Amino acid sequence: MNREQSTAIMERSAFLLPGGVNSPVRAYGAVGGSPPVIKCARGAYLTDEDDNALLDYVCSWGPAILGHAHPEVVGAVQEAAASGLSFGAPTQKEVDFAEAICARVPSIEMMRCVSSGTEATMSALRLARGYTGRDVIVKFNGAYHGHADALLVKAGSGAATFGSPDSGGVPADMVKNTMVAEYNDLEALRELFQREGSRIAAVIVEPVSGNMGCVPPVPGFLAGLISLCRDAGALSIFDEVMTGLRVASGGAQDLYDLQPDLTALGKIVGGGMPLAVYGGRREIMQKVSPLGPVYQAGTLSGNPLSVSAGLANLRLLTADCYDQLELLSARLEDGIRAVIDTGKWPCTVQRVGSMLTVFFHVGPIRNWQDASQCDTTAFGKFHGALLEQSIYWPAAQFEAAFLSVKHTTDDVDKTIVAIANAMKAASS
Ligand SMILES: Cc1ncc(COP(=O)(O)O)c(C=O)c1O
Known part of the structure; x- marks a missing residue:
C-alpha cells in the first residue's frame, strides 16, 4: 500500500503537533507505524491522502453510526x-x-x-x-x-x-x-x-x-x-x-x-x-x-x-437501524469467533450491539485486571496486517471497533477473511 503522502504529512505535523496529532491514540504509539492521513470519507469507507480506500471500523471513535457524510x-x-x-x-x-x-x-x-x-x-x-x-x-x-x-x-x-x-x-x-x-x-x-x-x-x-x-x-x-x-x-x-x-x-x-x-x-x-x-x-x-x-x-x-x-x-437513527446493526455485528462476531476457534488462537472476541473488541488473551475479559493480560505486541502486528489489507481497525488493544449502518455483509465477510490473515501475522 502506498503511504507516501501520509508519511510526508505526518513528518510535517511532528514538528507542530505533539506526536503529530490532536489526540494521542491517533499517533499509532500503541501499535507502531505511522497513521494514514485522512482526506475524506463516505459511508463505511475512508480515503487517505494516497487515495487508498480503507474500510472503517473506527467510525470517528463512535459518532459515525450512520456512516460518513450522510x-x-x-x-x-x-x-x-x-x-x-x-x-x-x-x-x-x-x-x-x-x-x-x-x-x-x-x-x-x-x-x-x-x-x-x-x-x-x-x-x-x-x-x-x-x-x-x-x-x-x-x-x-x-x-x-x-x-x-x-x-x-x-x-x-x-x-x-x-x-x-x-x-x-x-x-x-x-x-x-x-x-x-x-x-x-x-x-x-x-x-x-x-x-x-x-x-x-x-x-x-x-x-x-x-x-x-x-x-x-x-x-x-x-x-x-x-x-x-x-x-x-x-x-x-x-x-x-x-x-x-x-x-x-x-x-x-x-x-x-x-x-x-x-x-x-x-x-x-x-x-x-x-x-x-x-x-x-x-x-x-x-x-x-x-x-x-x-x-x-x-x-x-x-x-x-x-x-x-x-x-x-x-x-x-430508527429502530430498523439497530436491528440491521445487530445482524451485521453478530455476523462479524461469529466470523471472528470461528477464526479464533479454527486457528486455536489465544484470543477472545466480545461484543455488545455494534461495538466489539478482539482481545489478545483468552477470555472472558471482565475487568481491567483481565484486560491488562493482553498481548499488546501481537495486537500491534494484527493491526498492521489489517491495515495492509485496507481494514482501518482501532489503533489500540483497549478500544472498541464500531460498525455503521453503511457496512454491508460483503464488507463484514471481507473483514473476517482479513482477520484470519492478520491472526497469522500476529503469531509470527
Ligand atoms: C466513555 C467515555 N467518556 C468520555 C469520553 C470523553 O469524550 P471526549 O473525547 O468527547 O471529551 C470518552 C471518549 O472517548 C469516552 O469513551
Whole structure:
C-alpha cells in the first residue's frame, strides 16, 4: 500500500503537533507505524491522502453510526451554517434537540448541552458533588471518562482504594477524593460503600466498558450499583458517551432497562459535530446555574450547527437501524469467533450491539485486571496486517471497533477473511 503522502504529512505535523496529532491514540504509539492521513470519507469507507480506500471500523471513535457524510446530516449542517454559525443565545433547535434526547432516554428529564464528553462527565460530577454536598467520587479501574483532572487516576495498590494521578500535571490533591474500584465486582463496591458510603457523592460508570476494550457488565452489576448509590444517598452516573445511541436506541440503560440518576452522552449525539449532553432527574438538574448554585457554562454550548447535525442524526437513527446493526455485528462476531476457534488462537472476541473488541488473551475479559493480560505486541502486528489489507481497525488493544449502518455483509465477510490473515501475522 502506498503511504507516501501520509508519511510526508505526518513528518510535517511532528514538528507542530505533539506526536503529530490532536489526540494521542491517533499517533499509532500503541501499535507502531505511522497513521494514514485522512482526506475524506463516505459511508463505511475512508480515503487517505494516497487515495487508498480503507474500510472503517473506527467510525470517528463512535459518532459515525450512520456512516460518513450522510447527505441529510451534511445538508442539515449546511442549512444551519447559512443562517449563522453561533449566536450565544437561545435557539429553537436546541429545544427541539433536548426534546428528542429526553424522549429517547427517559431518565433524562432535564439536560444541558456541552461540547465534549469530557465536559459532560466533569459537569455531571460537579453537579453530583453540589447536589449531595459530598466530595468523594468512585470510578472503575480501566474506565475512561475524558481528561478532567479528577478522573485521570489509576488504582491504588488494594481493591477499591483512593487512586493516584495517572497523568503528569495532575496534583495528588486533585485526585484525593477519587476512589477506584474494579469493574464488574459488586461485592468490592458493596464493601466500599460500607466503609465510605456517607462520603460518596457519586459512582461514575461506563455501563458497557469501551475503554478497556468492549467489556459487558455481568448480570446484576449495574442494577446493584444503582441500588447501592440510592441506599447511601449517592448518585449513579452512567457515562454513555460511547454507549449512548450505540448499543440501543436509548443506550445501555435502555438495553438493560435501568434508570441512573445522571447520564453523560457524547459522540453519536452530535452526528460528528462537537456536541455532548449531561442530564438526568429534574430535581438534580435544577441545581445547575442559573437555577441553582452549581456553575457550568460554555460559549459554544448548544451550537446551532451541532444541534442541527444531532437532530438529523436522531431522526435517521430508527429502530430498523439497530436491528440491521445487530445482524451485521453478530455476523462479524461469529466470523471472528470461528477464526479464533479454527486457528486455536489465544484470543477472545466480545461484543455488545455494534461495538466489539478482539482481545489478545483468552477470555472472558471482565475487568481491567483481565484486560491488562493482553498481548499488546501481537495486537500491534494484527493491526498492521489489517491495515495492509485496507481494514482501518482501532489503533489500540483497549478500544472498541464500531460498525455503521453503511457496512454491508460483503464488507463484514471481507473483514473476517482479513482477520484470519492478520491472526497469522500476529503469531509470527
Ligand atoms: C466513555 C467515555 N467518556 C468520555 C469520553 C470523553 O469524550 P471526549 O473525547 O468527547 O471529551 C470518552 C471518549 O472517548 C469516552 O469513551
